[in-house]
Every structure is written in C-alpha cells, then in structure tokens.
Amino acid sequence: MVFDVSVALTWILFIALFPIAFFWFRRAWRIAFRRDFSEVALKGGEPPPNAEKVAPYVMVVNLLAGCVAAVVIVGVLLGQLDYNTWTAMAGSTIWCKFFIDFAISRHAHMKRGAKPQHRAGK
Template sequence: MAFDVGIALNWILFLALFPIAFYWLRRAWRIIFRRDFSEVALKRGQPPADPQKFAPYTALINLLGGGVVAYVIFGVLAGILPYETWSALAGGTIWCKFLADFILSRHAHPFVLRKKGEAAPAAAD
C-alpha cells in the first residue's frame, strides 16, 4: 500500500473525529447537567430570546452526533467497521449535525418583517 493523498485525507478525517466527538459530547454535557445555555441556537453569536426553550433540542442534536462519532471511532479501532461504512457514517453525521444546528438556530431567531423606515429593535444587554 503506497502512501498517497487519499490515505492522508482518510487519516485526517479519522483523527478529526476525536476532537469533534469530545466537543459535541461536552456541549451536550454542559446543556444537560450544568444548565449552561450560552451556546444554544446561536445566530451570529447571539443566543435566542429564550434559550432554555431550545436547549433540549440542541442537547439532543449534540448527544446524537457525538454518540455516533464515538461509535465510529470505536468501530474503526476495533476493526468492525469497513472504510466505506465508517467514512459514510462520519461524513453523514457531520453534515446532518451542522444542518440541524443551522435549522434550529434559524427557528430560534424568527425572521421579522419591518416596515420601511422602521428601526431595528435594540439588543437587550
């Protein structure tokens, strides 16, 4: 087996799964047990008006994503997942997690139509 770009990218994907799983599971831990809602449904770095309302959904998204990625890591290290399976699971999970977070953040920050010339409401500090 010769070392080429494809093998390097596979290793990069696999090694990137470790910090991804840690970060996602840590976010779920913070939301569920520490009741820290500072990273719930952010849009442009701002939390929604009621982050506690969207916290269970964000925790579930992070818990499922982190759990699947941890399963992929275990499966690769144990040798029970072939390349096609683990790369599809990892890639699909990453994309689905990003899309679910995006959808939730847009749902938490509803689009408000304003009349022409009406000023935007000031952000509450």
C-alpha cells in the same frame, strides 16, 4: 498501502473525530447538567432570547452526533467497520449535525408574528 491524498484525508477524518466527539459530548453535558445555554442556537455569536426553549433539541442533536462519532471511532479501532461504512457514517453525521444546528438556530431567532425581511439590492 501507498500514501497519497486519499489516505491523508482518511487519516485527517479519523483523527478529527476524536475532538469533534469530545466537543459534541461536552456541549450536551453543559446543556443537560450545568444548564449553560450560552452556546445554544447561536446566530452571529448571540444566543436567542429563548435559549431554554430550544436547548433540549440542541442537547439531543449533540448527544446523538457524539454517540455516532464514538461508535465510528470504536468500530474503526476494533476493525468492525469497513472503510466505506465508517467514512459514510462520519461524513453524514458531521454534515447533518451542521445542517440541523443551522436550522435550529434560525428557527430560534425568528421573530414571532413578523414578516421576514428581504434584502433586495443590498
């Protein structure tokens, strides 16, 4: 095995899965058991006024993403997943988690009954 850029990026992805899974599980734990909604659907660093309403969705997304990351970690360590499979699973999970979190946060911050404001010219 020659150490080049692709090998370095692969190691970075694999090692990054450990803290990523930890933070996702921790966020799901805080929402489910501690009823801490301070990190739910943040937009501009502020939670929505109805964070309790979207908290179950955020918890499920974090729990599922954390489980997939944990399965990938265990699968790689046991040699059960080949390179293409685990990198696809890890990368897809990370990106889908970010997109879903973004969609939930935007939906939670919508004002009901108000028209969307467009910033034309600014």
